[in-house]
Amino acid sequence: MLSAVTDKPTKKRSRKAGHQAPEGYDASAYPTFSVTVDVVIMSVVDGQLMVLLVQRQADPYKDAWALPGGFKQPDESLDAAAFRELREETGVDAPKHLAQFATYGDPARDPRGNVVTVVYLAVTPEVGSIEAGTDADDARLWPVSSVLDGDVALAFDHERILRDAVERAADQLEGSDLATAFVGPTFTLSELQSVYEAIWDDQLDTGNFRRSLSMGSPDASYVVSTGERAAAGPKGGRPPELFEAGDAWIDGSPVKRAKRRTTKQSEQRMNSGNE
Amino acid sequence: MLSAVTDKPTKKRSRKAGHQAPEGYDASAYPTFSVTVDVVIMSVVDGQLMVLLVQRQADPYKDAWALPGGFKQPDESLDAAAFRELREETGVDAPKHLAQFATYGDPARDPRGNVVTVVYLAVTPEVGSIEAGTDADDARLWPVSSVLDGDVALAFDHERILRDAVERAADQLEGSDLATAFVGPTFTLSELQSVYEAIWDDQLDTGNFRRSLSMGSPDASYVVSTGERAAAGPKGGRPPELFEAGDAWIDGSPVKRAKRRTTKQSEQRMNSGNE
DNA sequence: ACAATAGTGTCTATTAGACAATATGTA
DNA sequence: TACATATTGTCTAATAGACACTATTGT
Numbered sequence: 019m020l021s022a023v024t025d026k027p028t029k030k031r032s033r034k035a036g037h038q039a040p041e042g043y044d045a046s047a048y049p050t051f052s053v054t055v056d057v058v059i060m061s062v063v064d065g066q067l068m069v070l071l072v073q074r075q076a077d078p079y080k081d082a083w084a085l086p087g088g089f090k091q092p093d094e095s096l097d098a099a100a101f102r103e104l105r106e107e108t109g110v111d112a113p114k115h116l117a118q119f120a121t122y123g124d125p126a127r128d129p130r131g132n133v134v135t136v137v138y139l140a141v142t143p144e145v146g147s148i149e150a151g152t153d154a155d156d157a158r159l160w161p162v163s164s165v166l167d168g169d170v171a172l173a174f175d176h177e178r179i180l181r182d183a184v185e186r187a188a189d190q191l192e193g194s195d196l197a198t199a200f201v202g203p204t205f206t207l208s209e210l211q212s213v214y215e216a217i218w219d220d221q222l223d224t225g226n227f228r229r230s231l232s233m234g235s236p237d238a239s240y241v242v243s244t245g246e247r248a249a250a251g252p253k254g255g256r257p258p259e260l261f262e263a264g265d266a267w268i269d270g271s272p273v274k275r276a277k278r279r280t281t282k283q284s285e286q287r288m289n290s291g292n293e
Numbered sequence: 294m295l296s297a298v299t300d301k302p303t304k305k306r307s308r309k310a311g312h313q314a315p316e317g318y319d320a321s322a323y324p325t326f327s328v329t330v331d332v333v334i335m336s337v338v339d340g341q342l343m344v345l346l347v348q349r350q351a352d353p354y355k356d357a358w359a360l361p362g363g364f365k366q367p368d369e370s371l372d373a374a375a376f377r378e379l380r381e382e383t384g385v386d387a388p389k390h391l392a393q394f395a396t397y398g399d400p401a402r403d404p405r406g407n408v409v410t411v412v413y414l415a416v417t418p419e420v421g422s423i424e425a426g427t428d429a430d431d432a433r434l435w436p437v438s439s440v441l442d443g444d445v446a447l448a449f450d451h452e453r454i455l456r457d458a459v460e461r462a463a464d465q466l467e468g469s470d471l472a473t474a475f476v477g478p479t480f481t482l483s484e485l486q487s488v489y490e491a492i493w494d495d496q497l498d499t500g501n502f503r504r505s506l507s508m509g510s511p512d513a514s515y516v517v518s519t520g521e522r523a524a525a526g527p528k529g530g531r532p533p534e535l536f537e538a539g540d541a542w543i544d545g546s547p548v549k550r551a552k553r554r555t556t557k558q559s560e561q562r563m564n565s566g567n568e
Numbered sequence: 569a570c571a572a573t574a575g576t577g578t579c580t581a582t583t584a585g586a587c588a589a590t591a592t593g594t595a
Numbered sequence: 596t597a598c599a600t601a602t603t604g605t606c607t608a609a610t611a612g613a614c615a616c617t618a619t620t621g622t
Contacts, residue, residue: 049367050325053398053409061329073581096398121396121411123328123371132367134328134409136396193464208601226469228602233583254594255600267554274584277544483574501612503575507608529621530573549611 037090051123052133055099056087056176058119059110059140062200066161068217070108071170071178073156078129079173083165085180086157087135100138108157115141115199118180119186127175139183141199188217192275195267204244206258207231218275230273234266326398327408330374331362333394333452334385334415336474341436342491344455345383346445348431353404356449358440359453361432362410365428375413383432390416394461395454402450414458416474445542463492467550470542479519481533482506493550505548509541 048136059070071083086107090099094237096118103112116138123134164186166177190196200213211227214220231240241261250257266272301450305429334345346358361382365374371393376433380386391413400411435445437459447455465471467487475488486502489495498518516536 025296048327050365050410051328051365051613053326053328085311088411089324090398092326093400095400096396096409118395120393121371123365123368123411125368126610132413134371136398136409176442189468191580193468204602223585223604225587230584251600252591252594254592255598256592256602259603276585289334291383350594481574498612498614500576500614505611525620526573527621528572529619530571531575531619533574551612 036204050132054087054091054133054135055090055096055115055138056085056135056179057100057104057108057138057140058085059104059113059142060162060183060200061142061144061159062213062216063125063159065212066214067163068159069162069165069185070110070157071160071165072107072179073171075162082171082173083176084173085137085176087137091138096136100136100140104138104140110140110142113140113142113199115196116140121181122175124175131166138177138248139187139194141187143200143202149154160233172205175247184217189274191217192273193270195263195271197271197273198263198267204246204260204262206248206260207241208258210241210261212289214273220276222273233272234264238265238268240264247268324407328365329362329408330365330378330413331372331393331410331454332375332379332390332415333381333415333455334379334417335437335458335462335475336417336419336434337488338434339492340491342459343434344437344440345357345385345432346383346435346440346447348410349448355444355449358435358451359448360412360451362412365550369476371411371511375411375415377432378463379413379415381459385417388415390414390471395457397450397454399450409510410457412458416462416471418475418477459492462543463550466492467548468545470546472536473538473542474544479521479535479537481523481535483514483533485516485536489548495551498549502548502562506546509539510519513543514539515541515547 021039061068061070070086072078072086074082074084086103088099088103088107090096094102095135097116100116100118104113104116117138119137120134121134128132153202162180164170165172166181166184172180187196196257197210197213201209207228210231211222211224214227215222234240236251240263242264244260244262247257247258323498330489336343336345345361347361349357350356362408363378363382369377372391375391375393379388379391394412394414396409396411400406402408404411410413436482437455439445441456441459443452462471472485472488476484481501483499485496486499486505490497490500509515515538517539519537520534520536522532523535
């Protein structure tokens, strides 16, 4: 039937711009769903990619770990819901990055059925403020590698979501300024390099890495020296210079991922398979 | 409140895995939404990027053009819903690309409220079969440039969705084999080049373009000659060789977009703004 | 012959990869 | 001094950009 699009079935819908579901409607022809917003919030700590998880108290998947998230309210946008849930459940109120990345709606993904979830990818450099959730019950950072190795039982389809999110982050690292979201307002180049290495799970040549970052145009550079220096590490070493992000990131990251000539992964086109 | 995640508010939910909305529920604490699936299906015709639109018959935005789409059913996945709607409304049953790309849920996006839509990006090379929708009422291809210039009145927030979709397609063109989805099983290099040029709205050097495509590894190349040749055009010219896509596209396209040093577009990180 | 489209070659500038060498701190 | 980390430099390979040139068709 080629006809009304994004449209309720052509019945007489006698309701206004109210946000509630209509009174008398045929549920089979006019299905409704719960809509939740989940947030994959990442950070790199000591060269390791971490993800913030909260422990469930309620019954389905009780005690399992899950992505922070919750219900979209009828009067808020998806973006607003993501901000709100992130703040409410983890205390993080100013992530350096927060953007939608995929939506999951498989009928079987929630045992209670009919729950469509819009997932956001968030990034924050600071770790200290993370666990200081409002009235935090149990929220903590887990190494992504451990979680994806199955060391932690995740609720619902959250393991798959996490896997997809990490993959997306790795892609975006190459085409955007996402890397700078993992570090503070000032940072050392080693710190920044460790972000790339953690997410790509690969070693980068230090010299080449630094050269890439110094390659912006004269007016818009990738990193700008602050003149300051951080303290040397406990085991010594030359104190690193502190930089801040420049304006050149608009065209994406100057650091390119090495060709992964690993497993010739099969066709990935038709249906990236968000569900 | 850090607690139940992706969880209904902790009330006694006395329902099974049924797919209908629960009987007696507090709508404010337990809101539900209509979920639709819309499809931005693109094609390149005569060097011009086109999008398939259908004309609305029902009241909100009656007679306006809209993206094909419709309701997700409770027992189907989002991907399945996208396939179904695409087939039902446009007759396209085998797009060469179909993948989710963003979800829109602003409370004001539908005058009737509470409609969250999951949008898919589809690509097909063939034009002939497109308009042969099952019982097509009015569906046709429009030049994307015209539509985005406001020459066509689009329903809901579909103009914005289209704009986002085109941008996404342009990005993916660089990092995937998306370009090959716009051409048939065999194609000429000029055809393939016109795909890039249409979507990036830029001219590419023919020589350099062809060199890029010839640059895959010995075992996995980007294009493989079929030995065949297409007929020359009406105005003459050397008959072009026909190629088919090789296995080298796994690492993305060998054709890179020129740096667009145009308007120094403002920060695009926090909230790409899907709504 | 001439116009039109397809396809090749060549020179140079830029960028990427490997790796050596130097600088400056702590134990 | 020994060690550890930071920072710079150098040589070479690969890729990108600009552009000239050849090839094969239709009118």
